[in-house]
Amino acid sequence: MALVRDSLLGLSTSWFFCVLVAVLAVQPHRAYGLSRGFFGPKRTAVAPPVAGICASSVTVHGYKCQELEVTTQDGYILSLQRIPEGRVRDGEVKRQPVLIQHGVLVDGMTWLLNPPEQNLPMILADNGFDVWIANTRGTRFSRRHTSLDSNQPDFWNWSWDELVSFDLPAVFDFVYGQTGQKIDYVGHSQGTLVALASFSEGNLVKQLKSAALLSPIAYLSHMDTKLGVVAAKFFVGEIVKLFGLAEFNPKEKPVGNLLKSLCAHRGVDCYDLLRALTGKNCCLNSSTIDLFLMNEPQSTSVKNMVHLAQTVRNGVVAKYNYGRADYNLNQYGEATPPIYNLSNIPHDLPIFISYGGQDALSDMQDVMLLLDKFKTHDVDKLSVQFIKDYAHADFIMGLNAKDLVYNQVVAFFKRHH
Numbered sequence: 001m002a003l004v005r006d007s008l009l010g011l012s013t014s015w016f017f018c019v020l021v022a023v024l025a026v027q028p029h030r031a032y033g034l035s036r037g038f039f040g041p042k043r044t045a046v047a048p049p050v051a052g053i054c055a056s057s058v059t060v061h062g063y064k065c066q067e068l069e070v071t072t073q074d075g076y077i078l079s080l081q082r083i084p085e086g087r088v089r090d091g092e093v094k095r096q097p098v099l100i101q102h103g104v105l106v107d108g109m110t111w112l113l114n115p116p117e118q119n120l121p122m123i124l125a126d127n128g129f130d131v132w133i134a135n136t137r138g139t140r141f142s143r144r145h146t147s148l149d150s151n152q153p154d155f156w157n158w159s160w161d162e163l164v165s166f167d168l169p170a171v172f173d174f175v176y177g178q179t180g181q182k183i184d185y186v187g188h189s190q191g192t193l194v195a196l197a198s199f200s201e202g203n204l205v206k207q208l209k210s211a212a213l214l215s216p217i218a219y220l221s222h223m224d225t226k227l228g229v230v231a232a233k234f235f236v237g238e239i240v241k242l243f244g245l246a247e248f249n250p251k252e253k254p255v256g257n258l259l260k261s262l263c264a265h266r267g268v269d270c271y272d273l274l275r276a277l278t279g280k281n282c283c284l285n286s287s288t289i290d291l292f293l294m295n296e297p298q299s300t301s302v303k304n305m306v307h308l309a310q311t312v313r314n315g316v317v318a319k320y321n322y323g324r325a326d327y328n329l330n331q332y333g334e335a336t337p338p339i340y341n342l343s344n345i346p347h348d349l350p351i352f353i354s355y356g357g358q359d360a361l362s363d364m365q366d367v368m369l370l371l372d373k374f375k376t377h378d379v380d381k382l383s384v385q386f387i388k389d390y391a392h393a394d395f396i397m398g399l400n401a402k403d404l405v406y407n408q409v410v411a412f413f414k415r416h417h
Contacts, residue, residue: 052141053081053133057112062087063125070174071146072137072166074158079141080171081108081133086126087116095130096209096417097179099171102396103189103217104308105250105297107139110396113291118399120186120406127410130179134171136163138247139298156246159307159320163194164203164340172204182209184413188396189361190308192216196370197317197340199349210350210416212409214395215359218342218373219366220312249299280358281391283398292397317342342373350416352383354405356390383412 054065058081066082085095100121102110111133116122121131135142137158138150148155175183185208187195192213198204199211307320314321317340322328325335332338345351351374355367374382387394387404395405 052079053107053109053112053135057109058083058122061116061122063116063122068174070170072170074162074166075146075148076137076142076166077144077146078137078167078170079108079135079139080174081135083121083125083131083133085130086122086128088126094181095128096184096413097130097132097175097181098124098184098186098413099132099134099175100124101134101168101185101187101191101195102136103191104300104304107141107296107298108133108135109295110292113288113295113397114285114399114401118402120396120401120409123402123406124410127414129184129410129413132171132175134167136300137167138300143299150247153246156301157303158301159304160190160194160197161307161320163190164197164201168194168198169203172207176207183207184209185211186214186409187211187216188214189217189392193218193311193317196342196345199345200317200340200342202344205346205349208349210352210413212352212354212412214354214405214409215362215390215392216353216355216367216370217362218317219315219369220308220361220363245302247299248302248305250297280389281393281398282358282389283394283400285397285399288397288399342370343376345373345377347377348381350381350383350412351377352385352409352412354385354387354395354408356392356394357386357388358391361392381416383408 052067054067058065063083064085066084068080068082070078070080072078100108100111102108111121112119116126121133125131138156143150145155150156172183185195187193192215195204195211195213196216196218199208303320310321311317319332319337319340321337322331328337329335353367353371355362355364357364371384385405385408390398390404395401398404
């Protein structure tokens with residue numbers, strides 16, 4: 001726990017903003033009220049729908065859907081959904097597999113909140129793709145392990161390094177094994193970070209056909225708002241109360257109370273958290289937000305949040321820093337954590353990047369730093385889309401995301417088949 005303490009004590013203003021953005025990214029545009037609860041109506045910490053994602057959100061719309069499980073090399077049992085075809089059967093036998101990976105503090109359900117004509121998995125299925133939806137360890141349908149219980153601290157001893165090393169490879173291996181085909185990949189937010197880190201190390205590349213990165217997260221140094229400054233000052237003492245936690249659960253009191261305290265702090269306006277923290281999302285529907293509040297947010301590990309903090313603070317994409325040179329030396333054979341060199345991503349890998357002008361988490365300046373890593377990329381293999389009015393949540397829940405983003409993703413994938 002000393003390692004967590006050492007890491008937390010050095011957190012910068014930007015880190016607190018990063019945590020708040022991640023946890024509050026989809027708060028509705030309404031005044032904060034204790035009667036409603038900080039994340040909507042009160043409910044249990046990890047209570048999923050009685051039915052899984054397939055039954056609750058896919059088959060009800062007339063699509064085939066399979067609930068599957070994948071076990072990682074370090075023992076985590078991950079939930080995986082497959083939509084093998086669209087509603088209209090065209091007789092095509094061999095469909096191109098596409099894997100969709102969500103971001104931090106949400107799960108695969110977040111892609112399915114809009115109607116079938118507006119959500120990415122079903123749009124891909126209707127366009128001839130074999131769709132696979134991943135669910136990261138720690139989320140409600142991926143809370144099992146071959147030997148650990150989710151109530152044990154050891155279950156939560158991981159950061160996004162382990163998502164790079166274990167989760168993505170396990171799912172890629174499974175999908176590749178089932179289909180025998182190279183895979184198209186779609187990631188949002190943390191789903192882009194783990195993909196970029198993995199590609200930079202040469203992992204998954206042999207099984208990968210192309211990648212679409214929506215609201216990409218790699219460099220996180222340019223997030224800075226008044227809320228972030230106040231949070232840094234206000235939570236320096238309070239954040240240490242998380243020391244006893246291994247699970248970072250926004251629906252439980254320790255995290256929720258910290259955030260409530262921030263909203264009560266003088267000078268902080270929590271009336272419109274969504275706009276203040278993620279940027280002004282242009283295109284969200286209130287009913288979609290209500291669905292989100294019924295299903296999200298999900299848990300992650302405190303260690304993962306600390307690792308994201310380090311990514312913000314240090315301005316590099318690197319492995320987890322244990323806070324002491326001797327600990328890092330024991331873990332990595334060097335005193336500082338190794339860097340994921342994004343310039344090592346194969347120059348001929350087809351990559352589509354879409355980012356928004358109003359996105360406060362995937363800030364335009366940070367996206368420019370990321371794009372600089374692709375300056376020697378094959379020109380015909382890199383497609384970049386800028387949407388002036390889009391913020392972070394628009395990419396997964398925007399009512400017009402089909403027309404602005406998803407149709408472009410489909411066209412990109414088909415162009416590189």
